Amino acid sequence: MHTEALALPGCQLVHLDRFEDARGCFVKTYQRAAFEAAGMEPLEGESFYTVSRQGVLRGMHFQIPPAQHAKLVHCQAGRVLDVFIDLRRGSPHYGQHQAIELSGDTGLALYLPAGIAHGFLTLSEQACMSYQVSSPHSPAHDAGIRWDSFGFDWPIAQPVLSERDQRHPALADFDSPFA
Ligand SMILES: Cc1cn([C@H]2C[C@H](O)[C@@H](COP(=O)(O)OP(=O)(O)O[C@H]3O[C@@H](C)C(=O)[C@@H](O)[C@H]3O)O2)c(=O)[nH]c1=O
Numbered sequence: 001m002h003t004e005a006l007a008l009p010g011c012q013l014v015h016l017d018r019f020e021d022a023r024g025c026f027v028k029t030y031q032r033a034a035f036e037a038a039g040m041e042p043l044e045g046e047s048f049y050t051v052s053r054q055g056v057l058r059g060m061h062f063q064i065p066p067a068q069h070a071k072l073v074h075c076q077a078g079r080v081l082d083v084f085i086d087l088r089r090g091s092p093h094y095g096q097h098q099a100i101e102l103s104g105d106t107g108l109a110l111y112l113p114a115g116i117a118h119g120f121l122t123l124s125e126q127a128c129m130s131y132q133v134s135s136p137h138s139p140a141h142d143a144g145i146r147w148d149s150f151g152f153d154w155p156i157a158q159p160v161l162s163e164r165d166q167r168h169p170a171l172a173d174f175d176s177p178f179a
Pocket residue numbers: 048050058059060061062071118119120131137162164
């Protein structure tokens with residue numbers, strides 16, 4: 001495993017160890033010692049995955065303090081356009097976003113520290129996204145920014161959204177609790 005620092009401070013592109021042979025591939029998705037050595041928080045709160053159809057957009061999600069957490073995001077199958085926003089008031093990049101394509105073919109994952117909103121659009125017929133987070137889910141602290149409110153030019157006008165994701169505040173109306 002090796003990592004690359006991204007433009008938003010603390011965010012890292014993680015090149016997972018991926019071994020291919022005639023059967024398919026083997027991907028090592030987490031090793032506590034190596035991840036900590038690369039500056040990541042232990043990601044042992046919970047893990048989960050989602051399966052989404054083409055055109056589904058999930059986001060832009062984060063947990064607010066005191067339940068803020070870091071996450072590792074990885075596309076196990078299919079292809080997604082992954083997008084994340086810096087919500088840390090003290091950051092010189094506050095309100096800025098970055099987008100990276102993730103797919104089941106590359107072994108790329110994203111590490112996002114607390115204070116980063118995360119979402120993605122499914123580009124392939126179906127995509128499986130897996131997550132590893134540093135602390136448990138807290139429904140009372142689970143929050144979001146509306147997908148079309150932070151200046152990103154999504155390659156779709158009418159994505160499939162959950163009801164909750166249609167109701168998030170715009171970035172401009174969000175009073176960020178992240179330092
Ligand atoms: C996020 C989450 C949801 N749930 C439940 C709540 C709800 O009934 C159901 C679906 O939840 P959601 O609609 O929030 O799922 P989803 O929109 O897939 O949420 C995910 O979106 C991406 C973009 C992220 O970054 C993730 O951290 C997570 O927030 O699962 C949990 O039990 N644990 C969890 O950690």
